[in-house]
Structures are given as structure tokens and as C-alpha cells.
Amino acid sequence: MNALLSVKNLQKVYPTKVGMIKAVDDVSFDVAAGETVALVGESGCGKSSIALSLLQLISSDGGTVHFDGTDFTSLSDQQRQQFRKKLSIVFQNPFSSLNPKMRVRDIVGEPLKTVFGLKGSKLEERVAQHLRDVGLGREHLKRYPHEFSGGQRQRIAIARALALEPRMLILDEPTAALDVSVQAQVLNLLKELQAKHGLSFLFISHNLATVNYIADRVMVMYLGRIVESGPVHSIFSSPAHPYTQALLASIPSLDPLKKNQLVALSGEVPSPLSLPAGCAFANRCPYASDLCRTLRPDLLSKSEAWAVACHHPIQGEED
Template identity: 55%
Template structure:
């Protein structure tokens, strides 16, 4: 599989009066062409900072972000402008990410006016096609964002992200503000678009129910670090890190036939500016030993083909 995005040893730290916050700590992963990579974890694990660092909306402390053969870190402004045409973004709350003073047809068409200088009939036809691609009709183009439901607004956000025919779309909690039935509709749309347009996704979420449906590859983060990653089906079927097991057990399912018992993770997450000396999850882990509490997180262990875990005592051993 050819790689569209390659992230190597990415680090993002913030200095605060309380100490150094290790928001993203030595994270590496790849997104193959036409694949969905999901990053999951509880609030504060660093997944949104990771997405912003990939997009260069925050400056990483160190590491590499290689998109389609070009390292984004240190790239010139003109190079970033050119490359960002190939990366779309869909944010969590469509109500705040869509300009309330603009008609939605103008919102979707804005990238085409700015980057491709389209006007008149050519612009109208392209925007009409984008609306059709996300399941909306052309007569909606003259309305304002507040005149749509939450699910329809997110479809408009997706249409805008598609405007310049990107290769990668970064989805930051795109369904968290929607009810379950609408979530399923939006996820179905994303799956359909991925197949039809050979899109790649970087999908940020705390909801394993949506991740289970959408992801090809799963990355689990805890306090800035990747603690498990690999094929999503393998991890859902056979999680090896105790934290991943807890996340899966706590996640309701979008499938009404799957009566998964929800058991929320117990214990408090340590402060990202005062992380434990040993394994960061040890204080919440039933498998923790003195080794876990004293020694840092071990190197990745490959449990199966491309399924890696960082744990002193992985499940199944």
C-alpha cells in the first residue's frame, strides 16, 4: 500500500505555569491511500492536538509530517497553501464552523472562487454537484446555516471539504454533536464518499461506536502517547492493552443487535503536566505491577501483523 501521509516521532509540548504539557509525545503512524485511520482516546489524550499538528495549524515541537512526498514541517507558506488544497477538514460543530452570514452555496463555493477563480455558471454547476454528492439539492444553496438541521449542516461542511477534490480529509469529532440516527447517516455518507472518490481519512473521535464502523486502522492514545495501533478489526476483536479493553467495554454500539455492556473506565486521568514516572496508565490498570509503576512505557511490541501494543503486561500473555 502506498502512503499518503507519514507521521514520524511527532512531538508537541506546551509550557505552562504548572509545568510542561506533553500533548503529543513521539507519535508515529501512516495513512495509506484510500484508507481511514482513526485516533481515539478520552478527552485530553492529545488526539485533537495531533490533528492540528498534522494540519500545521499548531507548530509541532519536533518530528516529521510527510504528505504525498513533502514534509509539511518547515515547508514554505506557498508550499503549504498548495498542499492544503489536497487536505480537507471537517470540524466538530458545524453550527460554529459555518459563517452564519453567508448562504450555504457561497460557503461551499468559496474555496473554488479563491483557488480556482471560478465564477458564474461554472461555479454554480460545481457547487450543485457538491451538494448532490452529500445528499442535498441545489434549491438549498440560497439558504443560511441556521435554516438546516445539525446533520444537514454537517453535510454542508463535508461538501465544502470536498470542494477542491482533496486526497485526505481530517475529521475532528464530526458526529459528536449529532444524535445517534443522524450519526449513522453521516457515517454512511463518509463511507460512500471514501469508496467513490478514493479518499483517505484521519478521523479523530472519542466514540468507539463510530470508529468501529468507519476505521480501517485504529490508533489508541493515552496522555499524548500511542499505546496500541493496528487494523481496526483486529483491535476490536482482540485488544491487547488494558486501556483499549476498557475503552471498548465502555462503548455503546451503533448496531442494535450488539448488546454490548457499557462499563466506563474508572479512576482519574493523571495531569498531562505531571505524568506518572512509570506507565502512565498504571494508576487505573488492574494488571499493573511494581514494574509498571516504576519503569516507563516499553517499546512497541508487535503482537500480530501490523498490530502493535506498548504495555509491560499485554492482555493474552
């Protein structure tokens, strides 16, 4: 399939008083039209930096972001403002991403006024339509964010993101701040909206259960780099990278026969200010060799749709 979003060699570096932190290190991936690609990894690995860099809400320090054939990183600020109609974002925390001083009709309606010039009854009808799409009603138009539950606030945030009828949504931990039962409702809503509008999703999360439910492909990230990518069903059933294996082994299970089988990684996470010369996961990896500690592995194809950055990939059932 042709890529709607194509990211090549993306880099993001943050200067600090004691050195430079490379939050995103030479990351490349594609997202096809109508596809859901998940990005997973521990907190601080660079997932949100990728999300913000894609929209140039923070400037990237290298690489390109092509969306629908246009290099987003080469556009002027004015051109980007117009181009963002096609690519929108839903932030993690609906308690902080919505302006507490604005009513719902203004939160969802502001992009419609700014871009399409809608006002009056036409604006209110369009806002009501977007609220209906996310399971809210006209009676919610005049309310403020504090009058809603967390799940309802995230529905409002999704309605705002859909207001300009984008082709793709970046979902940055969209269920992390919600209760488990509400998470399921929001995930089902996202799948319904994707089918209705033909949307593509970049779904960023550390919750592997939600990823398994919603995504077609998954990319596993560790300290700024993609260490494994491929179809969700393949990676979840037979991970090739030791870090992916460790992430999956850390998922709690309700099965009484598995409740004591959780696996904790040993070793310390390297400082992002001073990453080792070889594989950044080597000091936590049970399979590490001298080669791993001296030469950083490239992300190489394991099959047509599966790639792994490891000198000693795990031989799973599918091999």
C-alpha cells in the same frame, strides 16, 4: 501498501502558567491511499492536537508529517496554502465551523474562487455539484447555516472540504454533535464519498461504535501517546492493552444479559503537567507491576499489523 500520510515522532507542547503540557508525545503512524484509520481515546488525550498539527493549523514542536512524499512541516506558509488542496479537514461542530453570515454558495464556493479562480455560472455549477454529492440540492445555495439541521450543516462542511478535490480528509469527531440516527446517515455518506473519490480518512472519535463501522485500522491514544494500534476487527475482539479493554468494556449494550457488565476504571487520571516516570496508565491498571511504575513501555509490534505499548499485554484469543 505505500503510505499517503506518514507521521514520524510528532510532538506538540502547550505552555501554561504552571508548566508545560505535552499534548502529543512522540506519535508515529501511516495512512495508506484509500484507507480509513481511526484515532480514539478519552477527551483531552491529544486527538484534536494531532489533527491540527497535521495541517499545521497549529505548529508542531517536533517530528515530521510527510504527505504524498512531501514534508509538510518544512514548507513555507505560501507553499502550505497550496499544499492543503490535497489534505482537508471536517471539524467537529457544524454549528460553529460554518460562518453564520455566509450563504451556502459562498461557504462552499470560497475555496473554489480562491484556488481555481472560478466565478459566475461556472462557480455556481461547481458548488451545486458538490452539494449534490452530499445529498443537498441547488435550492439550498442561497440559504444560511441557521436554516439547516445539524446533519445538513455537517453535509455542507463535508462539501466544503471536498471542494478542492483532496486526496485525504481529516474527520475530527464529525458525528459527535449529531443525533444517533443522523450519525448513521453521515457515516454512510462518508463511505459513499470514499468509494467514489478514492479518499483516505483519518477518523478521530471517542465513539467506538462509529469506529467499528467505518475504520480499517484503529489507534488508541492515552495522555498524548499511542498505546495500541492494529486492525479494527482484531482489537475490538481481543484487545491487548488494558486501557483498550477498559474502553471497550464501557460501551453500553442493549443485550439484557450484558446491561450490568459495564466496567468503570478505578484510580485518577495523572496530571498532564506531571506525568509519572513509567506507564501513564499504571495507577488505573489492574495488571500494573513495579516495572510499569518505573519504565515507560515502548510501542512494540505484537504482529505484523498490530502494536501495543504495555509490559504485560493481555493474552487474547488470537494469541
